[in-house]
Amino acid sequence: MNKFWTEFYPESVAKDIPYLDQSLNEYFDSTLTEFANEKFMTNMGVSYTYKQVDDMSTAIAAWIQSLGLPKGSTVGVMMPNVNQYLPTIIGTLRAGMVLTLINPLYTPRELKHQLNDSDAKLLFILEPFCTTLEPIIDKTPVETVVVSAIGDMLGTAKGTLVNFAAKYVKKAVPKYDLSRCSKCKVISFKNVLKKGPSLKYTRPDIEPDDLAMIQYTGGTTGVAKGILISHHNVVYGTQQYNEWFQPLNYDRDKEGQLTAVIALPLYHIFAFIISLLGFRSGQHFLLVTNPRDIDAFVKLLKKEQFHLLPAVNTLFQALLNHKDFKTIDFSNLKLSLAGGMAATPEMARRWLAATGLPIIEGWGMSETLGVGTANPLTNTEFNGTIGMPVPGIDIKIFDDEENELGVNQEGEIGIKGMNVIKGYHNLDNSKFFTKDGFLKTGDVGILDEKGYVKLLDRKKDMLIVSGFNVYPNEIESVIEMHPKVKECSVVGVDDELQGQSVKLFVVSDDKSLTKEELMAFSKKNLAGYKRPREIEFINELPKSTVGKILRHKLRK
Structure with missing residues (x-):
């Protein structure tokens, strides 16, 4: 099927995106330098600039390289949204290693599987989650554990106060003992930051198609399966979203720096790709560590000026239902982006009435870096579809024999594009793709005359x-x-x-x-x-x- 939907794109959106011969490391080098003096991130009231993150991530990369791990070794990161997160991710990739992002809410069983399946040799972990690691660490390939306290990047005075409160007031840091693992070395995150600047950093030779991440998604066979993500998958995915957001007509020279609220956890592919997308325009990231604390979240939104708010339906609903929601200033908000799960019509209606902005809904999978379809930003109301394929995406609807169906015919959705992974880790990949290379999504839907896709059901039981x-x-x-x-x-x-x-x-x-x-x-x-x-x-x-x-x- 030809990409007829591109004829219905907003005027400022390109119909396709060429191959981008760039690794994530080249991407980081250019953006961190270009916006060096701008604010990069803020968490718990403490901010860092792009230059500070550039220096910090290079120091982390040098320290990782000093461990003598082979290029392409897997490094796990198990943290919520704190200031330590993004510098650690950038540093890991700059060191020439492969990332595996871990849900901090995992149980020991789930953590053990991911560490073993990904063959992680190094783990960065926030202190409250060490109790999850403790019972299984000696049954994993992990050789070095970097433990970070919550306040490690909040400055000396505030960091000390936050760490004391977390440990002794809120009792949020259970006691743990990692010494049962005789082969493991444990070091503090602060020690890494202290040693890193004096160590030699060697820029690794990374090709765009080299492996960047092993991202885990729910398991159809009883355990989570690893998704193999290349540097190019991520860079291309950010460019696809960047192109789709052109109708924002944002003039940085006149309007200043955009602030994106990152309340969704960064280990989730949707939040991860949205944050890396923000690099392109030098956005400021307002990191929310615990979005379930809606009282604190609302206080933050009342205090900070923000322009972009990506969230899932449940978070939008929680905000709408809060008693102080009406006191939040939405005058600077330019985009409300729903992903991860279907947005409900009633929530979208209430959000539009309250903020004056429609919910822009899209659809993607971990296997597509969260990129797939999206509603045009020029839409003025919620339409209940997941939008049309964004530039660089091909969609087809097919039957059980993989025969392509026409418009408005119900079948399984297949997706192809340079953001789509080539396969899964340690699995036979033949059953996940059609003969002509489309990823089988397991979603049942229809494609209409303008290219809008409507989800009807799950073919799988997910x-x-x-x-x-x-x-x-x-x-x-x-x-x-x-x-x-x-x-x-x-x-x-x-x-x-x-x-x-x-x-x-x-x-x-x-x-x-x-x-x-x-x-x-x-x-x-x-x-x-x-x-x-x-x-x-x-x-x-x-x-x-x-x-x-x-x-x-x-x-x-």
Whole structure:
């Protein structure tokens, strides 16, 4: 199918984007230098410039290189949105290493799998999450752990106060002991920053198609699978979004620096790509460490001037429902971007009424760097679609035999582009792509006459909970480890706040098994968004004649 939708692009948006012969390191070098004196990021009231981040990330890169790790070794980063995060990411890539971003809410089981599957030799971790690492560290390939306290980049006075409050007032830093790992070396983040500037940094030879990241997404086979992301995938993805945002008509010389609110966690691909996109125009990143603390989030938005607000539906809803929402000044807001999960029409209507700006909804996957389709920025109201393919993206709708379908015909969505990954880590990739190279998304939809895509259903059983992919097979594999569970199955149920939530059906031969017992077991083994919200005991699971569990009957 020819890319007919480009005829309906806004005038200022290019119809295609050529190959960009650039690595992320070249990208960092140019942007950090160009905006050297501008503000780069602010967290908990403490800011750093692009020049400071340039120097800091180079020091981190030099320190990593001093460990003697081979080029392309995997480095894990397990932190929320704090000032340490982006310099560590940039430093890791500048050192010639491969990133794997880790959800800080992971359980020991989930963390162990990612560290082992990615073969991570070095781990940067925020102190409160060391208790997750402690029980499994000696069962991983990790050789060096860099532990950062929450206040390490908040200045001496404020940092000391924040660290004291976190540890002794809020009790947010549980006791931990990493000494059980005899082969591991533990060093503080502050020590890395202290030693790095005096160490020699050698700029590695990185090609655009070299591996930059192993990003993990929910597992269809019981464990998360690693997505292989090249430097070029990321650079190209940022350029695609940059081109789509041209209708903002933003004049930096006249209007000054844009501030983007980064409340979504940076380990999530949507927030990650939006932050790297901001590099291109020298944006200032307002990092929100805990967006669930809506009171503190609203106070921050009342205090700071901001222009860009990417979020998921649940975060927009939480803001709208806050008692002080009407006191926030939205006069400088230029773009409200919804991603990660479907935006609801009612939320979009309320947001437009309250701020005067429509919610611009798009769609993407971890496998596409969060880039795929988006509604034009020239749209003045919410239309309920996920928009049209952005420049450099090809979309086709196909049937079960991979035959391409026409407009307004329902089928699975396939996607192709230079932002789309070439495959998964340690897996047979043949089943994930069509014969002509389109990634099978598992989403069912239609493509209309103007190129707008409407999502209709999931072909796969994957759930989307608060913007995170959740795979039933992973949850079922964990729950079935419980000795009292004979078999189980998971489905998604509609949830007004999260979009979907997890419902667990359990068959047990032991009448002593309780919902509370299963809740506690899932808390130990599953990240919060994966845990069942509802549990129902049944005598048997509905199955087909060949023994396959019929989830559609459980949904009914």
